[in-house]
């Protein structure tokens with residue numbers, strides 16, 4: 001786990017470089033969601049460049065598509081494409097590395113970007129997997145601001161109705177969205193209870209701990225009657241240090257050169273700390 | 278008098294094909310009855326998915342299933358499917374390129390009495406402006422069956438609109454069909470109908486009028502051509518069930534050999550068949566084009582045939598328009 005934690009900070013540095021190079025991106029959410037993606041891709045999901053067309057592969061949809069920089073960085077680390085090319089071409093004119101997930105790229109199943117689509121799409125994938133008795137698992141990651149989309153709840157409803165235990169939804173619960181705190185913008189009081197009432201298994205974890213996340217995903221596999229939702233409590237901008245963490249302004253802010261150096265140094269420090277823990 | 282609506286023709290094909298193709302799945306939003314899909318749900322419960330009254334969910338689920346290798350046929354009233362779940366059609370189906378066939382049932386003003394909420398007079402415009410979305414409005418049940426068979430063979434998204442009520446047979450058992458080719462009907466004589474690729478434009482000669490129609494308006498267009506022929510006015514009807522991709526080759530031939538083009542559709546005057554035909558004719562072979570369509574106003578309510586008659590969307594109205602403009 002120590003190596004993976006270190007890797008998560010390395011990948012945040014890639015994200016930082018992508019955003020500096022292109023002059024745009026959603027860095028706050030990238031940093032909060034990174035540990036979730038690293039856990040899924042390096043500990044949980046049966047998906048790799050070699051089996052990407054295998055019908056038995058695990059399926060993933062990044063519903064909060066604006067965290068695409070983190071997603072691309074993880075896919076590159078997983079060998080789906082070249083990291084240098086990614087950093088160079090991200091958001092460039094005509095590039096395939098566009099500012100939201102693009103399934104013309106290897107490893108990406110669905111285009112996303114508009115919020116509230118990932119969960120319902122994954123309900124369809126989970127139904128298909130069950131229909132074909134595949135035994136694979138289906139994962140989606142949503143933002144917490146995204147939960148205001150009605151279509152998310154249509155997805156919760158259908159998955160609970162069909163008892164899709166092969167489906168696992170993760171909420172990147174960083175409690176911030178572009179205009180401010182999620183609870184001020186549109187509150188999610190008793191979120192776990194709300195989701196439980198749709199016939200879901202709900203697990204709360206520290207979403208910036210790969211170890212805790214991994215345990216939660218293991219626990220979700222044991223649930224055979226219901227879909228599982230992991231509410232991953234995260235810090236927006238996690239790893240970026242004091243200047244960045246928990247600040248709504250970093251939703252899609254591009255760092256100045258000075259901020260870049262500070263964030264980079266902080267990521268490096270945490271990477272080292274993780275390795276020598 | 279035909280009693281079989283086009284939606285039933287789709288169900289019959291799927292019932293037949295699903296016996297050997299386990300990947301065919303049907304999804305409904307509490308709409309299996311109005312979609313004529315109840316027999317499918319009964320016969321193939323493992324290949325049927327009910328999502329409840331949730332059209333956005335319906336389309337996203339269909340896309341997810343299609344991504345996993347299913348041939349998803351997704352049925353909901355056209356009014357809801359084309360607008361309530363518009364973004365799901367755009368992003369999850371067209372943009373992600375999933376093999377989903379969106380079937381808009383009770384299209385146009387099928388629910389004539391129920392008011393604008395239940396009319397889909399904008400679905401062609403909405404769907405055809407999405408990249409990678411094809412739009413089909415088959416005319417009679419025979420053509421609908423041919424279209425369904427053809428769509429089972431490809432992996433691409435499409436929107437298909439059918440009406441609620443049975444429409445009179447146009448083609449009888451013989452139905453010329455090639456995907457994305459209009460059928461060409463000289464002087465309303467269906468016995469002589471051919472797919473446009475097989476049409477002999479030379480032999481068809483010069484016509485006074487080319488009538489281009491789709492969906493439920495094709496029948497009246499054919500009858501109008503017969504009325505015109507009785508008055509000595511030669512015409513050609515294009516059954517343009519493929520509104521997108523529009524069969525431009527056939528259109529240019531038909532319009533190029535006519536004095537006047539009339540389009541007829543059960544749709545708003547904007548962004549539908551008339552708009553597409555006018556665009557193509559204006560740029561390729563300029564001729565006068567008259568668009569017969571529903572008005573840009575909440576359509577008067579009543580049984581759909583009464584509504585069609587009120588707006589002149591019938592054989593007499595089409596023939597009259599031709600005679601007044603020649």
Ligand SMILES: [Mg+2]
Nearest residue numbers: 144145176177
């Ligand atoms: Mg958030």
